[in-house]
Amino acid sequence: MQDIDIKSIPRVEEITALHGAFAGTPVKDAETFNERMHSKNRVVASIEEAIRLSGLRDGMTVSFHHHFRNGDFIVNMVLDEIARLGIKNLTLAASSLTDIHEPLIGHIKNGVVTHIETSGLRGKLAEAISRGLMDFPVVFRSHGGRAAAIESGEVHIDVAFLGAPSCDPYGNANGYNRDEENSTSCGSLGYAKLDALMADKTVVITDHLVRFPNAPFGIPESNVDYVVKVDCIGDPKGIMSGATRYTKNPKELLIAKTTADVIEASGYFYDGFSMQMGSGGASLATARFLREKMIASNYRARFALGGITGQIVEMHEEGLIDKILDVQSFDLIAANSLKNNRFHQQIDASYYASYRNRGAAVNQLDFVVLSALEIDTDFNVNVLTGSDGVIRGAIGGHPDTAAGASLAVVVAPLTRGRIPSIVRRVNTIVTPGSVVDVVVTDQGVAVNPARPDVKEKLEAAGIPVTSIEKLRERCERIVGIPEPIKYKDRIVGISMYRDNTVIDLIRQIDEG
Amino acid sequence: MQIVTKGVAGTMESSDISVRIEPREGEGITLTLTSAVMQQFGKQIEAVIRGTLASLGVTSAVVDAVDKGALDCTVEARVKTAAYRAAKCEAYVWENRK
Numbered sequence: 001m002q003d004i005d006i007k008s009i010p011r012v013e014e015i016t017a018l019h020g021a022f023a024g025t026p027v028k029d030a031e032t033f034n035e036r037m038h039s040k041n042r043v044v045a046s047i048e049e050a051i052r053l054s055g056l057r058d059g060m061t062v063s064f065h066h067h068f069r070n071g072d073f074i075v076n077m078v079l080d081e082i083a084r085l086g087i088k089n090l091t092l093a094a095s096s097l098t099d100i101h102e103p104l105i106g107h108i109k110n111g112v113v114t115h116i117e118t119s120g121l122r123g124k125l126a127e128a129i130s131r132g133l134m135d136f137p138v139v140f141r142s143h144g145g146r147a148a149a150i151e152s153g154e155v156h157i158d159v160a161f162l163g164a165p166s167c168d169p170y171g172n173a174n175g176y177n178r179d180e181e182n183s184t185s186c187g188s189l190g191y192a193k194l195d196a197l198m199a200d201k202t203v204v205i206t207d208h209l210v211r212f213p214n215a216p217f218g219i220p221e222s223n224v225d226y227v228v229k230v231d232c233i234g235d236p237k238g239i240m241s242g243a244t245r246y247t248k249n250p251k252e253l254l255i256a257k258t259t260a261d262v263i264e265a266s267g268y269f270y271d272g273f274s275m276q277m278g279s280g281g282a283s284l285a286t287a288r289f290l291r292e293k294m295i296a297s298n299y300r301a302r303f304a305l306g307g308i309t310g311q312i313v314e315m316h317e318e319g320l321i322d323k324i325l326d327v328q329s330f331d332l333i334a335a336n337s338l339k340n341n342r343f344h345q346q347i348d349a350s351y352y353a354s355y356r357n358r359g360a361a362v363n364q365l366d367f368v369v370l371s372a373l374e375i376d377t378d379f380n381v382n383v384l385t386g387s388d389g390v391i392r393g394a395i396g397g398h399p400d401t402a403a404g405a406s407l408a409v410v411v412a413p414l415t416r417g418r419i420p421s422i423v424r425r426v427n428t429i430v431t432p433g434s435v436v437d438v439v440v441t442d443q444g445v446a447v448n449p450a451r452p453d454v455k456e457k458l459e460a461a462g463i464p465v466t467s468i469e470k471l472r473e474r475c476e477r478i479v480g481i482p483e484p485i486k487y488k489d490r491i492v493g494i495s496m497y498r499d500n501t502v503i504d505l506i507r508q509i510d511e512g
Numbered sequence: 513m514q515i516v517t518k519g520v521a522g523t524m525e526s527s528d529i530s531v532r533i534e535p536r537e538g539e540g541i542t543l544t545l546t547s548a549v550m551q552q553f554g555k556q557i558e559a560v561i562r563g564t565l566a567s568l569g570v571t572s573a574v575v576d577a578v579d580k581g582a583l584d585c586t587v588e589a590r591v592k593t594a595a596y597r598a599a600k601c602e603a604y605v606w607e608n609r610k
Contacts, residue, residue, distance in 0.1 A: 418583060
């Protein structure tokens with residue numbers, strides 16, 4: 001081999017990534033691929049070891065995804081280990097938290113977790129926080145707002161702990177398993193994908209370690225540092241139901257039918273339209289009524305976004321929806337479709353909804369149908385706090401899709417029991433009225449005065465339109481006027497709009 | 513109307529109220545109310561219960577009500593029915609409103 005004089009190269013100091021003269025290669029690895037997969041990989045023995053290797057220290061930020069919903073074992077499992085190791089003052093940046101995360105109360109009390117960022121809270125944990133459990137207010141962000149904050153580096157994830165139903169020894173992870181039939185499925189890993197990409201260290205925790213390459217993958221190995229195999233990542237029954245049940249509630253069916261009529265008349269129902277159906281009985285049922293209209297008009301949808309359920313999959317499989325963009329699969333039918341249907345595409349949270357992402361899919365929506373706990377006479381929507389002021393919901397993609405879609409339809413029964421849905425002022429603003437176009441209840445349709453074009457089209461189609469004030473009056477005639485909820489001064493939660501500006505504050509409830 | 517025994521009406525279903533009325537020693541209404549919407553409508557529900565009893569001429573009773581978000585009309589109906597049963601009275605006067 002000839003001697004190379006590096007200095008003889010003209011302007012060598014300006015050539016980047018030049019590491020001197022070739023000095024030979026290390027001894028070649030002659031193991032079989034199969035041996036190598038077992039001897040040299042990213043698998044570590046335990047969660048404890050992964051935590052140690054990740055360099056997690058006091059005051060850092062850990063992240064989790066909520067694709068396992070109420071069947072999630074990962075958050076509790078990892079925080080128990082972190083607590084055992086004596087690490088404290090952590091920021092818990094979860095894509096969302098729910099009932100099963102009640103043990104967090106203990107970790108908050110003993111100082112392991114001092115800050116929480118999430119889309120929502122439910123159950124005992126939510127109640128405890130509403131009663132003032134934490135010194136620092138919980139920061140509630142939409143899925144798009146969270147993605148934007150992570151992308152910009154403002155929410156810096158030190159270590160992401162991401163559960164996955166399948167993973168190979170190098171970290172290629174997915175929400176389903178193509179190697180074994182009996183493993184748990186969660187479908188899309190949309191919220192985990194961005195965390196894996198942006199975290200300084202990413203730990204994938206799986207109960208099904210499969211052979212390399214676990215393709216197709218939701219999370220590529222290039223975004224993963226450590227892989228841990230555990231016995232069980234979650235309870236399949238809590239992770240997802242077999243099929244999202246189709247509502248039989250006549251009120252919800254009436255709302256769904258009216259909503260489909262509204263969409264048909266709105267000008268956004270045409271051959272090649274795009275849509276998203278939010279979770280909740282009435283919004284999901286709307287898909288079924290739209291399906292009939294699509295068949296009757298010989299229309300197809302170019303894509304459906306979401307939050308995907310079996311109803312959307314059925315329409316895709318019968319040729320009514322060309323493509324599915326899936327950030328989160330809501331039922332097993334959706335998860336199996338992601339696995340088996342080529343044009344059912346897994347997308348990450350930024351692709352879905354980040355305001356910093358010009359191409360975000362929410363911006364391509366013709367219409368979205370969204371549920372609400374409360375809607376006020378300024379069309380502001382609350383999906384986060386209950387009528388008693390206690391946190392019991394999640395922002396999800398509500399403001400992202402409402403802002404992105406050309407037509408945002410918010411659906412709710414006029415009353416739920418004695419709880420009014422249309423009020424003078426919502427307890428907590430999650431989605432501002434300026435991005436809500438139509439409100440559909442079982443007892444009337446109201447159009448935002450900012451959209452006279454839509455009102456005109458609905459009236460031309462013979463759909464009776466009333467005002468939001470009239471709906472509010474009707475509500476009060478039925479249930480009476482509720483006494484205002486008593487709050488203390490202390491702020492326990494911050495409701496962030498999708499651009500990460502503060503849109504409302506959640507205060508400690510006063511039960512005195 | 514004289515309360516002579518225990519009378520129960522209503523269910524624990526959503527949007528209903530379960531009302532139990534029993535005899536009380538001495539005058540007055542002792543009311544125990546629990547409600548899913550206590551904070552927002554507790555006072556209103558109590559006023560309807562007491563008003564309905566007054567309209568029936570019940571002045572002595574122990575009332576236990578478990579509300580699951582019933583509307584005023586439902587509260588009134590359940591209280592009346594429980595009171596008639598507790599008074600062992602079948603001469604119903606449904607339309608005799610306060």
